[in-house]
Amino acid sequence: MAYLRSILRSGKNGVPAVLRREFHRTLPAAMQVTVRDAIKEAMDEELERDERVFLLGEEVALFEGAYKVTRGLWKKYGDKRIIDTPIAEIGFTGIAVGAAMAGLRPVVEYMSFNFSMQSVDHIINSAAKTYYMSGGLQPVSIVFRGPNGAAPGVAAQHAQCFAAWYGHVPGLKVVSPWSAEDAKGLLKSAIRDDNPVVFLENEIMYSVPFEMSEESQSKDFLIPIGKAKIERKGNHVTLVSHSHVVSRCMDAAAVLAKDGIECEVINLRTIRPMDMEAIETSVMKTKHLITVEGGWPQFGVGGEILARIMEGPGFGYLNAPAVRVTGVDIPMPYAKLLEENTLPQIKDIVFSVKKMLNV
Amino acid sequence: MRKMLTIISNVLRGSASRNGARLVVSARTYADFTPQASFDIKNCDVHKLEEGPPLQAVLTREEGLQYYRTMQTIRRMELKADQLYKQKIIRGFCHLYDGQEACAVGIEAGIKRSDHLITAYRAHGYTYTRGGTVREIMAELTGRRGGIAKGKGGSMHMYTKHFYGGNGIVGAQVPLGAGVALACKYLGKNELCVCLYGDGAANQGQIFETYNMASLWKLPCIFICENNQYGMGTSVERAAASTDYYKRGDFIPGLRVDGMDVLCVREATKFAAEHCKSGKGPILMELLTYRYHGHSMSDPGVSYRTREEIQEVRSKSDPITLLKDRMLSNNMVSVEELKEIDVEVRKEIEDAAQFATTDPEPPLEELCNHIFYNEPPMKVRGISPWIKLKSVS
Numbered sequence: 001m002a003y004l005r006s007i008l009r010s011g012k013n014g015v016p017a018v019l020r021r022e023f024h025r026t027l028p029a030a031m032q033v034t035v036r037d038a039i040k041e042a043m044d045e046e047l048e049r050d051e052r053v054f055l056l057g058e059e060v061a062l063f064e065g066a067y068k069v070t071r072g073l074w075k076k077y078g079d080k081r082i083i084d085t086p087i088a089e090i091g092f093t094g095i096a097v098g099a100a101m102a103g104l105r106p107v108v109e110y111m112s113f114n115f116s117m118q119s120v121d122h123i124i125n126s127a128a129k130t131y132y133m134s135g136g137l138q139p140v141s142i143v144f145r146g147p148n149g150a151a152p153g154v155a156a157q158h159a160q161c162f163a164a165w166y167g168h169v170p171g172l173k174v175v176s177p178w179s180a181e182d183a184k185g186l187l188k189s190a191i192r193d194d195n196p197v198v199f200l201e202n203e204i205m206y207s208v209p210f211e212m213s214e215e216s217q218s219k220d221f222l223i224p225i226g227k228a229k230i231e232r233k234g235n236h237v238t239l240v241s242h243s244h245v246v247s248r249c250m251d252a253a254a255v256l257a258k259d260g261i262e263c264e265v266i267n268l269r270t271i272r273p274m275d276m277e278a279i280e281t282s283v284m285k286t287k288h289l290i291t292v293e294g295g296w297p298q299f300g301v302g303g304e305i306l307a308r309i310m311e312g313p314g315f316g317y318l319n320a321p322a323v324r325v326t327g328v329d330i331p332m333p334y335a336k337l338l339e340e341n342t343l344p345q346i347k348d349i350v351f352s353v354k355k356m357l358n359v
Numbered sequence: 360m361r362k363m364l365t366i367i368s369n370v371l372r373g374s375a376s377r378n379g380a381r382l383v384v385s386a387r388t389y390a391d392f393t394p395q396a397s398f399d400i401k402n403c404d405v406h407k408l409e410e411g412p413p414l415q416a417v418l419t420r421e422e423g424l425q426y427y428r429t430m431q432t433i434r435r436m437e438l439k440a441d442q443l444y445k446q447k448i449i450r451g452f453c454h455l456y457d458g459q460e461a462c463a464v465g466i467e468a469g470i471k472r473s474d475h476l477i478t479a480y481r482a483h484g485y486t487y488t489r490g491g492t493v494r495e496i497m498a499e500l501t502g503r504r505g506g507i508a509k510g511k512g513g514s515m516h517m518y519t520k521h522f523y524g525g526n527g528i529v530g531a532q533v534p535l536g537a538g539v540a541l542a543c544k545y546l547g548k549n550e551l552c553v554c555l556y557g558d559g560a561a562n563q564g565q566i567f568e569t570y571n572m573a574s575l576w577k578l579p580c581i582f583i584c585e586n587n588q589y590g591m592g593t594s595v596e597r598a599a600a601s602t603d604y605y606k607r608g609d610f611i612p613g614l615r616v617d618g619m620d621v622l623c624v625r626e627a628t629k630f631a632a633e634h635c636k637s638g639k640g641p642i643l644m645e646l647l648t649y650r651y652h653g654h655s656m657s658d659p660g661v662s663y664r665t666r667e668e669i670q671e672v673r674s675k676s677d678p679i680t681l682l683k684d685r686m687l688s689n690n691m692v693s694v695e696e697l698k699e700i701d702v703e704v705r706k707e708i709e710d711a712a713q714f715a716t717t718d719p720e721p722p723l724e725e726l727c728n729h730i731f732y733n734e735p736p737m738k739v740r741g742i743s744p745w746i747k748l749k750s751v752s
Contacts, residue, residue, distance in 0.1 A: 054545070080545065086575070091534050091568025098538020101523050102475065102552075104545060125528050126535055132729045133516040135509030136752075138523065139732035170739075171730055194733040273737070311744035 030213050036206040038180035039069050042187035045219045056083040057109030066111045093119035097126045100142040110146035113162045127196040128171030143190045145199035149294050156331035161295035166198045167271040174271040176200040178246040180210035185223030202244045228275035234262035237288040237353050242268040245294050252349035280314040289322035297326040325352050395419040396689040400623040406606045406613035412630035416622035423686045426621050428700050430460035430679045433484045435708045444656045449500045453514050456484040458651040461621040461678035463488045469628025477523040477536040478555035480515040489522035497715035510721040530563030537573045540580035551579040551635045559590020561604050570608050577640035581631045584645045591654040592663040605645035618646030619676040
């Protein structure tokens with residue numbers, strides 16, 4: 001409950017809640033860690049563990065990261081392992097993929113995944129497809145990470161969600177964490193994975209603190225890629241979401257609980273390979289499905305989930321057609337009122353659930 | 360004399376066993392042949408360099424025979440691929456390298472096997488010089504399970520140790536190669552990476568981004584522009600505001616090399632490798648060369664250039680003829696010996712083509728394999744929802 005309250009308090013502007021640390025005398029206790037720090041911890045631990053891991057991207061070293069995610073890493077590891085690049089996305093992505101082909105394990109940071117569009121050729125043609133095209137001769141161990149999707153006030157060119165674009169490609173793994181634990185465990189898994197992984201963070205979540213279990217503080221704490229997590233159990237409707245929108249779903253679930261509607265909130269964690277089993281199991285129980293995402297509706301993550309539900313065992317259990325709640329099908333506007341009404345809000349999720357359940 | 364015989368038979372046997380062919384050494388007297396000779400090679404234009412490669416190259420008999428055999432193998436292999444393509448046994452894209460053999464062979468002679476190399480789609484020659492066999496190259500072209508990439512890649516996606524393809528996207532291979540060079544520097548292995556690209560690719564933006572980073576970080580990278588005068592159907596004058604490709608690296612030192620002379624290419628490559636390995640950072644080489652075929656098998660190659668031009672290059676600058684004439688006029692080899700090599704090469708190519716046309720295609724059960732490395736077996740969605748396919752690492 002504590003983290004739920006802090007999420008509600010932090011709100012869309014990402015105003016950082018006060019970090020609270022609790023110390024017990026006997027055991028290392030669960031502690032509050034922001035998503036940003038969890039990501040940094042993951043990278044720090046993996047840099048320490050494997051000499052071949054290195055970071056590159058714009059402003060990752062001296063500036064300590066455009067969003068301060070890599071704070072302290074350059075001071076600790078130096079020029080060789082934390083590399084500031086010029087503003088040359090397609091160039092440095094190609095260089096990173098080449099380094100991966102030759103046996104290193106790069107972590108490429110995009111200041112925003114919107115800039116990765118310049119590098120898409122290397123992510124897909126040079127990284128994702130290579131192991132297959134070479135008949136298994138040339139693996140590519142690389143992670144592409146950075147903030148994806150909406151951020152407050154950044155307008156159209158800086159707010160696109162790329163989950164569906166990258167999720168489309170065989171040969172890529174696409175991860176979209178929500179909580180601090182997600183971020184840490186999944187990033188560690190991504191770095192240790194011998195294949196190209198696209199790691200979609202979100203700027204809104206960076207400052208949000210979460211309680212990190214004792215287990216998650218271990219240096220070998222990994223969350224498997226490809227497994228979703230049920231953040232909240234419920235019997236009446238399944239809400240499937242990823243990234244910052246999971247927060248909205250949890251908030252909406254709390255509101256709906258007051259009316260006696262219990263939502264089961266599934267945090268996808270991984271876009272590709274998607275954990276359909278978790279979704280289907282949930283749908284068989286609740287008989288109602290709503291996917292909730294920040295991305296655009298056409299050809300989106302929700303579209304894929306609904307298609308698979310149609311084709312799979314879950315369809316027979318549905319009491320109502322499954323529905324998608326998505327961002328509005330427009331480029332992201334700037335004005336606050338317009339921006340707020342472009343992304344699914346708590347009231348939109350509540351409305352959709354009540355409509356589906358006919359209440 | 361016996362020592363000479365032993366050396367020669369070892370060389371020929373050595374290169375033969377590398378290529379998988381058997382060789383019986385005939386008992387002839389080789390005592391009359393010159394063991395090595397020094398040749399004048401063309402001066403290289405330089406950019407931001409005090410001096411260029413030496414103006415003389417020493418060629419030993421063994422080296423000469425090896426370069427001849429390798430160039431002839433590439434030539435015959437490409438011509439065989441032409442034949443198979445016209446018979447529709449090879450499909451899709453097929454970009455042939457005949458005419459440019461001196462580049463691949465000269466570069467390989469100037470670097471070590473432990474160095475790295477990456478090129479674009481006109482890659483069959485490099486796949487061979489980097490250790491691929493003719494059999495597995497041809498079987499990859501025909502899409503069979505014995506292909507170097509198990510039939511999954513085709514003409515443009517062949518890989519071997521320290522050879523990163525075979526890349527289909529024009530220009531993409533250049534930052535990739537700089538990345539390989541970064542890994543070489545990072546791992547402290549004193550190796551370098553040769554990054555090849557064509558005159559067409561030389562206008563790609565990502566190449567300039569790569570020049571910048573390679574120079575900034577002093578990556579051990581030899582950028583080589585194989586200028587065969589035409590980017591597909593567009594001549595260099597119609598594509599580039601500056602056709603001095605060796606100068607396009609701006610702050611990167613460059614040299615322009617006669618790409619039809621294997622010795623010139625070798626000496627320039629040695630010079631460039633020395634530059635890289637001494638920690639000075641990247642260097643750029645432009646090789647002036649020529650392709651006899653069109654851009655690919657779907658291009659007859661005469662709509663943008665004249666048959667006379669092609670004929671002229673063939674008669675005056677053919678790389679294999681150049682080497683052959685040099686060796687013959689210096690009594691380093693006999694006509695019969697070269698003919699014998701030709702026969703052996705032809706046989707090797709025939710055998711490989713035979714294999715490439717009779718080897719079965721990859722099995723359908725393996726359709727979805729090799730999506731991920733080091734991964735437990737997973738399901739892959741098939742063409743319809745009822746078809747679930749299996750993928751193994």
